[in-house]
Amino acid sequence: MVTATFEQQILEEAAASPVVAIMRLTLEIDRELRKLLAATGNLSQYQGVLPEAIGLLERANGIELPRELKDTLTQFWSLRNHVVHSQVSEHMALRALDYGLRILKMVKSIPRYSYVVVRADIPVYANSACNPPAREDVRGVILETFSPEGKPTGRHIFPSTKTYSAGESVSWEWNRQNEKGWGPSWYQEPDPNDPSTRTIKSAWGESLEFVGRNLEDI
Numbered sequence: 001m002v003t004a005t006f007e008q009q010i011l012e013e014a015a016a017s018p019v020v021a022i023m024r025l026t027l028e029i030d031r032e033l034r035k036l037l038a039a040t041g042n043l044s045q046y047q048g049v050l051p052e053a054i055g056l057l058e059r060a061n062g063i064e065l066p067r068e069l070k071d072t073l074t075q076f077w078s079l080r081n082h083v084v085h086s087q088v089s090e091h092m093a094l095r096a097l098d099y100g101l102r103i104l105k106m107v108k109s110i111p112r113y114s115y116v117v118v119r120a121d122i123p124v125y126a127n128s129a130c131n132p133p134a135r136e137d138v139r140g141v142i143l144e145t146f147s148p149e150g151k152p153t154g155r156h157i158f159p160s161t162k163t164y165s166a167g168e169s170v171s172w173e174w175n176r177q178n179e180k181g182w183g184p185s186w187y188q189e190p191d192p193n194d195p196s197t198r199t200i201k202s203a204w205g206e207s208l209e210f211v212g213r214n215l216e217d218i
Contacts, residue, residue, distance in 0.1 A: 006028075007101055010024065010025055010097060010100075010101065011097070014093065014094070014097055018083055018090070018093035018094075018096075018097075019083060019084055021097060022080055022083050022084065022093065022096050022097060022100065023084065025097065025100040025101070025104070026050070026080055026100070028104060029050060029076075029100060029103055029104050029107065030048065030050060031218070032104060032107045032108055033046070033050065033053040033057075033107060034046065034218045035171075035215050035218055036053075036057065036063070036107060036110060036112055037053060037056060037057065037060075038171030038172065038173065038212075038213070038215065038218050039112040039113055039114060039115075039171065039172060040056075040057065040060035040061065040062065040063055040112065040113075040172065041060075041172040041173065041174070042056045042057070042059075042060055043171060043173065043218070044173070044176075049077075050073055050076075050077050051070075051073055051074055051077050054069065054070045054073060062112065062113050062148060063110065063112060063148075064110070064111070064148075065110065066106045066109075066110070068106075069103065069106050069107070072099055072102055072103055072106070073099075073103055075099055076096060076099035076100050076103055079092060079095055079096035079099065080096055080100070082096075083096050111148030111149065112148055113145060113146065113147060113148060113172070114145075114146045114169055115143045115144070115145055115146075115169065115170050115171075115172060115212060116143065116144050116146065116167065116168065116169055116170070117141060117142070117143060117164045117165065117166055117167060117168040117170060118142040118143065118144050118155055118166060119140075119141070119142040119166060120139070120141045120142075120163070120164035120165060120166060121139050121141075121163070121164070122139055122140035122141065122142065122157065122187050123135075123139065123140070123187065123188070124138065124139065124140045124157075124159065124182075124185040124186065124187045124203050125185060125186050125187070126183070126184070126185060127186070128186050128200065128202075129186075129200070130186050130187070130188055130200050135182070135185065137161070138159045138160065138161055138182055138209070139159075139160065139161070140157045140158065140159060140160070140185075140187050140203055141157065141158055141159075141160045141162075141164050141210060142155055142156070142157045143155065143156060143157075143158065143170070143210075143212075157187060157203045157204065158204070158207060158209075158210035159181065159182045159185070159203075159204065159207050159208075159209055159210065160209055160210045160211065161209060162210075162211055162212075168214050169214070169215045169216075170212035170213060170214060170215065171212045171213050171215060171218060172212060173210070173211050173212045173213065174208045174209065174210060174211060175208055175209035175210075175211045176208070178208065178209055179208070181206060181207050181208040181209060182204070182206070182207055182209075183205075183206055184202075184204070184205050184206070185202075185203040185204055186200055186201065186202055186203055187200075187201060187203045188200055188201075189201050
């Protein structure tokens with residue numbers, strides 16, 4: 001949610017410079033839209049023009065946008081451009097700020113799927129017996145998926161060359177440059193009650209590389 005402190009800071013900045021306040025608010029809206037697009041796997045298509053994000057989100061699975069978001073964002077973007085590029089009245093600047101703060105609240109409140117790292121840097125093998133050596137060019141990362149309602153829906157392992165830490169909330173992104181990916185692979189799952197006991201499990205049949213980023217870095 002938009003905190004009272006952030007809203008107060010924006011309004012205080014607006015008293016000194018409406019342009020600075022609106023630009024800061026624009027950056028914050030952009031950041032939250034990027035997080036939402038990242039959760040749907042559509043961030044790579046976003047070019048940084050705020051109204052374009054709505055079109056991408058309308059086509060995304062698992063996202064329900066507030067009805068008024070599109071029109072409000074269009075009006076904010078138009079006012080923002082007027083404020084930044086020309087002399088405008090205080091009334092117009094305040095309207096832009098009002099629209100922007102409403103947009104920020106709406107975007108932050110939209111339920112979306114989320115992905116949390118459970119285990120990372122997992123050795124994976126090209127043989128079902130998990131005989132050494134492990135694959136040298138990739139490791140496994142296990143993600144737990146949560147529904148828009150916050151309920152866990154399952155855990156899955158994916159190949160990645162990136163470094164992750166347990167507990168990270170990450171975006172849903174894939175390396176489309178490496179179309180080859182990796183073929184059938186297996187890994188060893190430790191018994192939670194006895195770490196010395198491991199069960200061999202199938203990791204994937206074929207998979208591209210998962211390259212999700214920490215949401216705080218987007």
